[in-house]
Amino acid sequence: MSAILAVRGLQKTFGSVVAARDINVAVPPLQTVGIIGANGAGKTTFVNMITGHLRPSKGTIVFCDRDITGRPSREITRLGIARSFQIPQIFQSLSVFENMCAATAIAHAAGGLPAQLLTPWRAPGSLRQAEAALELFRIARYRDTPAATLPQGVRKLLDIAMAVAGSPRLLLLDEPTSGITIEEKFELMDVVMSALKDRGITVLFVEHDMDIVARYADRVLAFYDGAVIADGSPAQALADPRIQELISGPQLKPATRSAGHA
Amino acid sequence: MAPRSIVIGMLAFLLAAAVAPALPTWLVSLATVAFANALVVLGLVILWRAGLVPFGQALYYAVGAYSVALITRYSGVRDVLAMLAAAAALSGLVGYLTGFLLARYREIFFSMLSLALSMILYGVLVKTETLGSTDGFHVDSPTYFGAAPQGGMRLLVLFWLVLACCSLSALLVSLYFRSVAGALAIPARDSEIRLEFLGVSVNRLIHLNLVIAATLAGIGGALAAIAVEHVDPDMSYWTTSGGFVFVTILAGAGSVAAAFVGSLLFELLKSIAYDVLPGTWQIFLGAVLLLTILFLPGGIGSLFMRRRRPEPAS
Numbered sequence: 086m087s088a089i090l091a092v093r094g095l096q097k098t099f100g101s102v103v104a105a106r107d108i109n110v111a112v113p114p115l116q117t118v119g120i121i122g123a124n125g126a127g128k129t130t131f132v133n134m135i136t137g138h139l140r141p142s143k144g145t146i147v148f149c150d151r152d153i154t155g156r157p158s159r160e161i162t163r164l165g166i167a168r169s170f171q172i173p174q175i176f177q178s179l180s181v182f183e184n185m186c187a188a189t190a191i192a193h194a195a196g197g198l199p200a201q202l203l204t205p206w207r208a209p210g211s212l213r214q215a216e217a218a219l220e221l222f223r224i225a226r227y228r229d230t231p232a233a234t235l236p237q238g239v240r241k242l243l244d245i246a247m248a249v250a251g252s253p254r255l256l257l258l259d260e261p262t263s264g265i266t267i268e269e270k271f272e273l274m275d276v277v278m279s280a281l282k283d284r285g286i287t288v289l290f291v292e293h294d295m296d297i298v299a300r301y302a303d304r305v306l307a308f309y310d311g312a313v314i315a316d317g318s319p320a321q322a323l324a325d326p327r328i329q330e331l332i333s334g335p336q337l338k339p340a341t342r343s344a345g346h347a
Numbered sequence: 348m349a350p351r352s353i354v355i356g357m358l359a360f361l362l363a364a365a366v367a368p369a370l371p372t373w374l375v376s377l378a379t380v381a382f383a384n385a386l387v388v389l390g391l392v393i394l395w396r397a398g399l400v401p402f403g404q405a406l407y408y409a410v411g412a413y414s415v416a417l418i419t420r421y422s423g424v425r426d427v428l429a430m431l432a433a434a435a436a437l438s439g440l441v442g443y444l445t446g447f448l449l450a451r452y453r454e455i456f457f458s459m460l461s462l463a464l465s466m467i468l469y470g471v472l473v474k475t476e477t478l479g480s481t482d483g484f485h486v487d488s489p490t491y492f493g494a495a496p497q498g499g500m501r502l503l504v505l506f507w508l509v510l511a512c513c514s515l516s517a518l519l520v521s522l523y524f525r526s527v528a529g530a531l532a533i534p535a536r537d538s539e540i541r542l543e544f545l546g547v548s549v550n551r552l553i554h555l556n557l558v559i560a561a562t563l564a565g566i567g568g569a570l571a572a573i574a575v576e577h578v579d580p581d582m583s584y585w586t587t588s589g590g591f592v593f594v595t596i597l598a599g600a601g602s603v604a605a606a607f608v609g610s611l612l613f614e615l616l617k618s619i620a621y622d623v624l625p626g627t628w629q630i631f632l633g634a635v636l637l638l639t640i641l642f643l644p645g646g647i648g649s650l651f652m653r654r655r656r657p658e659p660a661s
């Protein structure tokens with residue numbers, strides 16, 4: 086089975102900080118990969134390089150047999166890689182529905198600026214798709230709420246729903262459950278995973294909570310200091326006491342897990 | 348399916364054209380300049396939606412004005428449509444070229460860069476003898492489809508032409524706002540990152556808006572030059588640009604119609620202030636701007652704009 090995403094010798098340095106060192110990963114289609122690691126381990130940097138937000142210092146990224154290393158993010162998006170953000174990137178001055186409409190309208194106007202000029206903003210097809218997406222992600226009751234006033238969990242879901250509007254083949258979620266309560270985390274992941282089900286999307290998600298990783302991931306990548314130190318099934322990875330120690334941090338400072346945001 | 352606001356707007360332009368012969372000359376003359384300038388304001392409304400405020404939009408206004416002035420001076424062309432087309436093309440081209448630079452900047456950097464570019468043109472115009480230097484030069488009257496109206500008819504025909512340009516521009520801009528590209532200006536202001544990750548090039552989008560705004564400003568400048576039968580470097584000066592920003596705040600960036608109402612109101616206020624308070628009219632205008640910002644931050648447009656809610660598919 087050929088990989089949908091293949092990363093070879095990926096490296097990223099910020100001055101003297103090494104945020105990614107020699108990362109080699111191949112992800113087969115339809116796998117759900119959990120990415121774990123302490124704050125500052127390089128998880129976001131990894132996501133940023135794959136999605137074109139950061140240019141790698143070294144190495145190659147191949148998506149569907151096409152080299153996408155260093156391509157601009159909008160081009161990578163059009164090729165079929167979408168993402169959500171640790172801090173949700175939504176349009177603050179629009180309502181939830183208008184946010185969703187923006188995403189579906191862009192998806193309907195495929196073909197760049199000329200198509201965007203000729204496609205109506207309120208085309209029935211994209212409006213219907215926007216309504217359906219709000220239902221699918223269970224945020225339809227916030228339809229007319231201004232995005233600036235949304236609770237964190239809804240912001241996260243809207244961010245993900247917008248990312249999925251373009252029917253990506255690969256979806257990267259950067260800490261989809263950060264900043265919400267433990268009970269809500271499972272709820273949110275249930276909504277997201279059932280919305281993505283049967284759509285043929287390969288998912289990589291960054292997550293701090295081991296229980297969530299164990300429940301939703303087929304495979305775990307453990308990051309430490311810019312390197313992948315473990316790559317295997319969740320059971321394997323989570324049973325390894327060395328990983329427990331490095332990822333979750335020594336048990337003496339449990340507070341950092343909920344307080345820190347990169 | 349023509350949305351109601353577009354139909355109402357077009358009827359308003361028709362009404363203005365119909366009553367013009369019955370109006371006093373000073374008012375028609377004032378409205379001619381007001382509506383010519385409203386085209387520049389319409390361009391500013393487009394940019395304002397994307398969060399951009401150019402302090403140097405008079406650059407394209409002057410390019411349009413000097414285009415028609417130079418045509419009447421150095422060529423035999425007098426046809427008004429040919430002159431307007433040339434002004435639109437040239438200002439659009441200048442907008443396209445400066446756009447490569449401007450589209451990469453935001454906020455105050457964008458505003459000041461726009462100002463800087465306009466001051467370069469001002470400097471060139473002031474220093475160039477063949478362009479009339481600081482005095483500028485006279486603009487001959489154009490012909491309208493071969494006819495050269497005289498006396499009172501000349502003003503009236505020009506006013507009708509201005510109304511035609513305004514209604515066509517208003518219609519096209521309304522349609523533009525209803526397209527995906529036009530509607531994305533507001534999202535672009537909120538989160539460029541999200542737009543890029545939806546596959547949109549925000550710089551290209553802003554570049555397009557810059558070209559549209561520059562073209563509108565050029566047509567406005569051309570019409571203003573024809574109306575006052577004169578061009579001079581002040582048309583590119585920063586106070587002219589500031590005036591357009593003033594009217595944009597007064598009008599509010601909410602709607603197309605507000606650009607025209609705001610511009611007309613501004614010219615009326617200016618002429619009233621000029622008559623009533625000859626020495627201190629700037630104080631009056633300053634007070635109006637202050638009151639607008641304090642009590643009507645959405646501008647005049649917010650008065651007659653119903654809160655728009657997205658309607659479901661019909």
Ligand SMILES: Nc1ncnc2c1ncn2[C@@H]1O[C@H](COP(=O)(O)OP(=O)(O)O)[C@@H](O)[C@H]1O
Nearest residue numbers: 099102104123124125126127128129130131347
């Ligand atoms: N844009 C940047 N400039 C400089 N340093 C950065 C930048 N982005 C990330 N880093 C550094 O790279 C390291 C990895 O960061 P990041 O990928 O955000 O970690 P994580 O998402 O795992 O918490 C950290 O030391 C961080 O400070």
Ligand SMILES: [Mg+2]
Nearest residue numbers: 128129171347
């Ligand atoms: Mg991170």
